[in-house]
Amino acid sequence: MAKDDVDRLARMFKALSNPNRLRLFMNLLEESKLDLAKGRVHDCFLAKLLGGLELGAPTVSHHVKELADAGLIQTQREGKQLICSVDPDGLAELRSALTLHALT
Amino acid sequence: MAKDDVDRLARMFKALSNPNRLRLFMNLLEESKLDLAKGRVHDCFLAKLLGGLELGAPTVSHHVKELADAGLIQTQREGKQLICSVDPDGLAELRSALTLHALT
DNA sequence: CTTACAGTTCGACAGTTATGAAACTATCAC
DNA sequence: GTGATAGTTTCATAACTGTCGAACTGTAAG
Numbered sequence: 001m002a003k004d005d006v007d008r009l010a011r012m013f014k015a016l017s018n019p020n021r022l023r024l025f026m027n028l029l030e031e032s033k034l035d036l037a038k039g040r041v042h043d044c045f046l047a048k049l050l051g052g053l054e055l056g057a058p059t060v061s062h063h064v065k066e067l068a069d070a071g072l073i074q075t076q077r078e079g080k081q082l083i084c085s086v087d088p089d090g091l092a093e094l095r096s097a098l099t100l101h102a103l104t
Numbered sequence: 105m106a107k108d109d110v111d112r113l114a115r116m117f118k119a120l121s122n123p124n125r126l127r128l129f130m131n132l133l134e135e136s137k138l139d140l141a142k143g144r145v146h147d148c149f150l151a152k153l154l155g156g157l158e159l160g161a162p163t164v165s166h167h168v169k170e171l172a173d174a175g176l177i178q179t180q181r182e183g184k185q186l187i188c189s190v191d192p193d194g195l196a197e198l199r200s201a202l203t204l205h206a207l208t
Numbered sequence: 209c210t211t212a213c214a215g216t217t218c219g220a221c222a223g224t225t226a227t228g229a230a231a232c233t234a235t236c237a238c
Numbered sequence: 239g240t241g242a243t244a245g246t247t248t249c250a251t252a253a254c255t256g257t258c259g260a261a262c263t264g265t266a267a268g
Contacts, residue, residue: 010126166225
């Protein structure tokens with residue numbers, strides 16, 4: 001495995017290594033599951049992502065940026081709000097790194 | 105998703121968030137793939153895991169402990185040497201967390 | 209234009225992490 | 239026993255991280 005690939009992967013894992021950030025991502029993933037089951041891509045406001053999380057706005061902004069920079073989520077402005085969705089490519093990369101190809 | 109589960113998952117991701125530690129784990133995983141293909145469980149010395157990694161012994165010892173504490177690898181003494189292998193349960197946990205059940 | 213809203217940027221601070229040097233423990237070979 | 243080998247523990251240190259308050263930017267509504 002090339003050094004660049006390892007670094008890229010490590011960055012993704014780092015983005016998921018903070019419980020609050022992981023919760024954000026899992027919430028988004030949960031929503032995505034529901035929506036994908038219905039055949040459309042999910043979008044979601046930041047505020048909505050925070051369900052139960054008691055974090056200040058600057059902190060959330062920072063976490064979202066980390067997840068986006070790592071390639072795990074995609075963001076998009078829509079008026080005042082920031083729309084987030086899981087990046088399917090990033091997710092696929094993660095999963096394939098953890099897959100025992102010899103077994104499947 | 106319960107708080108404890110999130111914390112446990114986050115700990116696993118954190119263990120993989122350092123490039124050197126991730127390389128250690130990926131080396132082990134690579135070896136495991138080969139061995140599982142042959143129908144046996146792989147074991148591997150620390151020194152062997154280090155292929156190319158220029159880290160001091162204390163650092164490696166520390167990284168191995170982190171991976172073990174996170175539940176990603178299992179260790180076992182054998183004479184002077186420490187035998188490591190991927191913990192299949194931990195790996196399965198990680199993979200299932202990243203799986204879009206609605207899609208599979 | 210003014211106000212309110214959603215999110216960002218900029219410090220700052222406490223806490224954590226990665227790394228190695230030195231000293232240590234445990235095991236094997238002689 | 240002596241010495242060599244494999245790994246651990248302790249400690250120090252530089253670098254990084256998570257969080258927030260305060261000030262800021264951009265957008266929409268009136």
